Amino acid sequence: MKGIVFTEFLEMVEAKFGYEMVDKIISSSELSNDGAYTATGTYPHHELLQLLNELSNASDTEKSVLLHSFGTYMFVTFKNGYPGFFEGFEHGFEFLKSVDAHIHKEVLKLYPDAKLPSFETRGDGNEMRMTYRSYRKMADFAHGLIEASMSHFGHEHQVSKKVLVQDGSEVEFHIVIEV
Numbered sequence: 001m002k003g004i005v006f007t008e009f010l011e012m013v014e015a016k017f018g019y020e021m022v023d024k025i026i027s028s029s030e031l032s033n034d035g036a037y038t039a040t041g042t043y044p045h046h047e048l049l050q051l052l053n054e055l056s057n058a059s060d061t062e063k064s065v066l067l068h069s070f071g072t073y074m075f076v077t078f079k080n081g082y083p084g085f086f087e088g089f090e091h092g093f094e095f096l097k098s099v100d101a102h103i104h105k106e107v108l109k110l111y112p113d114a115k116l117p118s119f120e121t122r123g124d125g126n127e128m129r130m131t132y133r134s135y136r137k138m139a140d141f142a143h144g145l146i147e148a149s150m151s152h153f154g155h156e157h158q159v160s161k162k163v164l165v166q167d168g169s170e171v172e173f174h175i176v177i178e179v
């Protein structure tokens with residue numbers, strides 16, 4: 001998993017819970033590099049899961065809630081870091097369709113070792129279904145990113161989630177714009 005995911009995760013933990021919490025979850029996890037991540041490096045995905053577990057225990061917050069918040073937080077990072085990917089869209093659904101069709105493909109050119117989820121979208125008008133597939137099972141992170149995207153494009157929205165494969169590797173989001 002790319003280092004930017006780790007550096008942003010720890011930054012979010014610091015912003016929401018304070019530096020002591022960052023210190024606490026790093027020292028209670030078994031990390032290969034003592035939590036010294038760089039944005040362009042690549043690190044084992046299980047280290048993120050460990051940090052998430054430790055944060056969930058220490059803050060008494062469900063992992064799904066933390067991952068969703070992390071998605072919302074990461075949206076701002078992407079928006080500031082890659083403004084070009086957000087330009088030229090009138091509608092949030094067009095942007096969401098471009099994640100699989102364009103954005104993540106460009107990400108792969110920049111970072112050939114990135115492991116990205118796949119998204120399948122259908123429907124238009126005021127409703128869209130977006131199916132997430134990834135062995136990393138980070139659908140709640142996607143959920144936060146989807147909601148932040150809809151807000152960014154000015155849509156009042158409801159997003160519901162249906163688990164298609166029990167282990168969380170396949171999840172369908174139903175996004176409805178309230179008019």
Ligand code: HEM
Pocket residue numbers: 001002003004005078079082085086096099103104107113114115116117134135136137138139141142145146149
């Ligand atoms: C400019 C916008 C975006 C950029 C630059 C971007 C880039 C990235 C990068 C670098 C990763 C890490 C890959 C790795 O660690 O190997 C990632 C992962 C991910 N991205 Fe995006 N992304 C963007 C927008 C989105 C949006 C809007 C969504 C949701 C609809 C999304 C869903 C995900 C998910 C769920 C993952 C976690 C990996 C997984 O579940 O397999 N991304 N993205």
